Amino acid sequence: MNHAQMTALGRALRVLGEHGDALSADTPDAKLHEMKADLRRALELLDESVSGAAPATRCPEHPNGPVDENAHDLCLLCETRRRAARRSEFNGPDVPRSPEPTAPSRYGVRGDRPQPQQRWLPELWNGQEWQLCGTPRRDRREAELYLAAQRRGPRAAMAYRLVHEFTDYEVLRIWGTPVKVDIEPLGNL
Numbered sequence: 286m287n288h289a290q291m292t293a294l295g296r297a298l299r300v301l302g303e304h305g306d307a308l309s310a311d312t313p314d315a316k317l318h319e320m321k322a323d324l325r326r327a328l329e330l331l332d333e334s335v336s337g338a339a340p341a342t343r344c345p346e347h348p349n350g351p352v353d354e355n356a357h358d359l360c361l362l363c364e365t366r367r368r369a370a371r372r373s374e375f376n377g378p379d380v381p382r383s384p385e386p387t388a389p390s391r392y393g394v395r396g397d398r399p400q401p402q403q404r405w406l407p408e409l410w411n412g413q414e415w416q417l418c419g420t421p422r423r424d425r426r427e428a429e430l431y432l433a434a435q436r437r438g439p440r441a442a443m444a445y446r447l448v449h450e451f452t453d454y455e456v457l458r459i460w461g462t463p464v465k466v467d468i469e470p471l472g473n474l
Contacts, residue, residue: 297327409442412466
């Protein structure tokens with residue numbers, strides 16, 4: 286609703302309010318026809334102002350979401366969430382439980398130890414040093430595909446490499462040959 290529509294609709298509703306204040310048992314028919322015309326005008330302005338569809342549910346979070354006739358707010362999404370919460374109250378959480386070990390291990394179980402993190406870092410040679418050229422990837426194949434796309438791009442670098450980061454860094458593969466480029470003209474003479 287733009288400002289002009291909002292102003293016109295507010296004015297029409299204020300006129301209707303004044304009609305309501307002046308309404309009595311002995312109001313003449315001419316005045317009632319005038320009220321009827323003002324009411325129609327306000328409804329037309331309201332029809333012009335409304336741009337979206339009427340909400341299907343009474344849920345403020347999902348007004349046009351799927352409808353569940355049994356929910357008090359008619360929202361299927363919220364009702365599903367509430368049902369899951371009620372079910373977990375009675376049945377406990379829905380996580381599968383592992384069987385209890387027969388004897389506790391002094392080394393712990395695999396789930397107790399943190400998993401090692403590994404990433405593949407795509408880097409490019411900028412003429413002076415290796416620099417990161419994309420986000421680190423958790424999948425090596427995805428990182429190699431990213432570097433292949435970079436090499437085919439319109440502004441490809443002189444060389445690219447893929448570095449494996451585990452507990453330390455290990456260069457896995459290098460594409461191209463990195464050559465040290467002096468940034469000063471005439472070789473710093």
